[in-house]
Amino acid sequence: MSAAQGIGIGERQTLEDPQHDRGSTAPSQPGRRRLTPYLLLLPGMAWLTIFFIVPLVTLLSTSTQTRPDGAEIGVYTQTWRFANYTDTLDEYLTVFGRSFFYALIATVLALAISYPLAYAIAFKSGRWRNLLLVLVVAPFFVSFLLRTIAWKQILADQAWVADALRTVHLLGPDGRIINTAPAVVIGITYNFLPFMILPIYASLERVDPRLMEAAGDLYASALTTLRKVTIPLSLPGVVAGTLLTFIPAAGDYINSALLGNRDTTMVGNVIDSRFLRVVDYPTAAVLSVSLMLSILLLVAIYIRRSGTEELV
Amino acid sequence: MADPETGGRDLRLEHVSKRFGSFVAVDDLSLTIPSGSFFALLGPSGCGKTTTLRMVAGLEEPTDGTILIGDDDVTHARPYKRPVNTVFQSYALFPHLDIFENVAFGLRRRGSKKVTAEVEAALELVELGGMAKRKPAQLSGGQQQRVALARAIVNRPAVLLLDEPLGALDLKLRRQMQIELKRIQIEVGLTFVHVTHDQEEAMTMADTIAVMNSGRIEQMGGPTELYESPTTTFVANFLGQSNLIRATVSGSDGDDLVLEVHGQKVALPSALRNGGESDLHIGVRPEKIQLVPEGAAVEGARRNVLPGGVVSDASFTGVSTQYLVRMPWGQELMVFAQNLGTGGLLRRGTTVDLHWDPAHTFALDGRLDVNAGVDRTEGVASVPVG
Numbered sequence A: 001m002s003a004a005q006g007i008g009i010g011e012r013q014t015l016e017d018p019q020h021d022r023g024s025t026a027p028s029q030p031g032r033r034r035l036t037p038y039l040l041l042l043p044g045m046a047w048l049t050i051f052f053i054v055p056l057v058t059l060l061s062t063s064t065q066t067r068p069d070g071a072e073i074g075v076y077t078q079t080w081r082f083a084n085y086t087d088t089l090d091e092y093l094t095v096f097g098r099s100f101f102y103a104l105i106a107t108v109l110a111l112a113i114s115y116p117l118a119y120a121i122a123f124k125s126g127r128w129r130n131l132l133l134v135l136v137v138a139p140f141f142v143s144f145l146l147r148t149i150a151w152k153q154i155l156a157d158q159a160w161v162a163d164a165l166r167t168v169h170l171l172g173p174d175g176r177i178i179n180t181a182p183a184v185v186i187g188i189t190y191n192f193l194p195f196m197i198l199p200i201y202a203s204l205e206r207v208d209p210r211l212m213e214a215a216g217d218l219y220a221s222a223l224t225t226l227r228k229v230t231i232p233l234s235l236p237g238v239v240a241g242t243l244l245t246f247i248p249a250a251g252d253y254i255n256s257a258l259l260g261n262r263d264t265t266m267v268g269n270v271i272d273s274r275f276l277r278v279v280d281y282p283t284a285a286v287l288s289v290s291l292m293l294s295i296l297l298l299v300a301i302y303i304r305r306s307g308t309e310e311l312v
Numbered sequence B: 001m002a003d004p005e006t007g008g009r010d011l012r013l014e015h016v017s018k019r020f021g022s023f024v025a026v027d028d029l030s031l032t033i034p035s036g037s038f039f040a041l042l043g044p045s046g047c048g049k050t051t052t053l054r055m056v057a058g059l060e061e062p063t064d065g066t067i068l069i070g071d072d073d074v075t076h077a078r079p080y081k082r083p084v085n086t087v088f089q090s091y092a093l094f095p096h097l098d099i100f101e102n103v104a105f106g107l108r109r110r111g112s113k114k115v116t117a118e119v120e121a122a123l124e125l126v127e128l129g130g131m132a133k134r135k136p137a138q139l140s141g142g143q144q145q146r147v148a149l150a151r152a153i154v155n156r157p158a159v160l161l162l163d164e165p166l167g168a169l170d171l172k173l174r175r176q177m178q179i180e181l182k183r184i185q186i187e188v189g190l191t192f193v194h195v196t197h198d199q200e201e202a203m204t205m206a207d208t209i210a211v212m213n214s215g216r217i218e219q220m221g222g223p224t225e226l227y228e229s230p231t232t233t234f235v236a237n238f239l240g241q242s243n244l245i246r247a248t249v250s251g252s253d254g255d256d257l258v259l260e261v262h263g264q265k266v267a268l269p270s271a272l273r274n275g276g277e278s279d280l281h282i283g284v285r286p287e288k289i290q291l292v293p294e295g296a297a298v299e300g301a302r303r304n305v306l307p308g309g310v311v312s313d314a315s316f317t318g319v320s321t322q323y324l325v326r327m328p329w330g331q332e333l334m335v336f337a338q339n340l341g342t343g344g345l346l347r348r349g350t351t352v353d354l355h356w357d358p359a360h361t362f363a364l365d366g367r368l369d370v371n372a373g374v375d376r377t378e379g380v381a382s383v384p385v386g
């Protein structure tokens, strides 16, 4: 808000200058000055139009197309068939529900792991802080796909994790982790962890330790200080982290494809197969548009509820 | 308004030390602060004032020593278990809470039943009645300062610690808040421990002042006592200004010691000698000295006289004129002459005699550093004359 005001003031000054001080000497000057900001915006606008608006319009238009009788596979014409939406959603409602459910669980898990970790890095790590931050980011140096394949190995039936769980009877004799829903959720949680840790760390690091001292001085125990001061002040990071985790997690398909089974299919997997394998563009488009809108809706509700509009 | 529960509990520090590595920030500090008093801890920046307060608040652990509130040993108690609240130098208001909730914070933690009434009373006390719903960022520095005060006072602590609470305010507001703070302290009757490096602030507000230097207490006493009879050159120079002149004891005359000061005989009531043997510094405050043209007579029974000074500078400040007088032995002494409207200004170059009442002399150990506690670029707005 203050930045916007700053710009406003700056503009007013540059506009008033020529009128009052220079008067009629350079009539073309104010005009060119007004244009400059728009010229500067041009590359960005062009980029947005080509890579965002055009694909979006194409997607929306594809979603109401149908395949004419007897046409070749992959040929669709625009018939404005909005029933595509009801048909498709009818069929894939459970897949939608599952995607959001997995994404939600993974987000909650990631938050539960990330907050203490970010807190420790921000306040308790001393001279190890930079090393720990590098370690948080280190997985990015390996491809997403490779890391998920590694989890395939870790969670495999013969690997020590499953073995150990079977030994302590947390897993039946024929029980497995790989190709189950938990495996998918574990994979998603792991893959998006840095997106959760980094924003939380960034906002914790900005919390003035003197405020925590003040809370202690005002009879708040360490736990109460965390609850009443530290967490509220780091909320922007929590909101950013949960969004950065939840949004891509809801659309993810690699974890389900590599770590799941037929019953853990997520929306991303359906879109992938409809677009690339079945070549059913309208259904894929309907799913994409619906996914996008429902995420937008959920995010809007979430941001409203967490009362941090000014941060986004 | 004084709370009987917290009344009657003195704060005692016994041989408290704090070391950071090999650096001694607070060195074997012992003091007793009586309940209900306004106590000032005065000293230059870096002398260990904040560290002392933080040890009382529990934010820093003493390396040695004991801290007692009443009869409770709180040396190692967690901060939130102590009947102590702090007004922080940076205020440390919670930015996510409004003013009401900031002030209510301590009450809520202790499960008070009358939060609303008490918060409103506290805000009324600091004259911020209408601000309850604002956020700290929407207040001016002076208002934030008051909120910080209300937030601490509302808990009726046995000891209220104030760490340079007025340091961030401009001069005018600071003077105003000094009076306010004093009024509030009298009204609530709590023990205030006020840390400051501003000697004027300490003098106007405190009942008792402890002057701190390099982690130690140099002298402790009432403002008048510290000003009129400092016991060290540091205190003499740090509180106000002093003329310190070398002297040697040459004999005695009844209740007086006879001193020799650069060839002149000067009388010093024996009781006013604070330590030292035959080598002394005698001190006279600039406003206690009367300047007269060479050889002129001065009324009054007993006077000490140092003749042969030459006015080297005179600055008229309105209330008074500040003179610098160069003495025959080369030292420059400072003299403040009150503007009584009688007698004219003494021009630069005039030869003068310096007179003062022996009772206005203090004497310190001659081995102390004459320049200890001299800082300080504290200029007074003035017009040069002569």
Ligand SMILES: Nc1ncnc2c1ncn2[C@@H]1O[C@H](COP(=O)(O)OP(=O)(O)O)[C@@H](O)[C@H]1O
Pocket (backbone or CB within 6 Å): B020, B023, B025, B043, B044, B045, B046, B047, B048, B049, B050, B051, B052
């Ligand atoms: N946490 C710390 N670590 C090391 N030195 C410190 C620490 N806190 C304070 N000090 C040192 O102790 C001395 C006293 O500091 P402080 O109590 O803040 O002084 P004051 O409040 O009188 O200005 C200073 O020299 C400061 O550098």
Ligand SMILES: [Mg+2]
Pocket (backbone or CB within 6 Å): B049, B050, B164
């Ligand atoms: Mg300090």
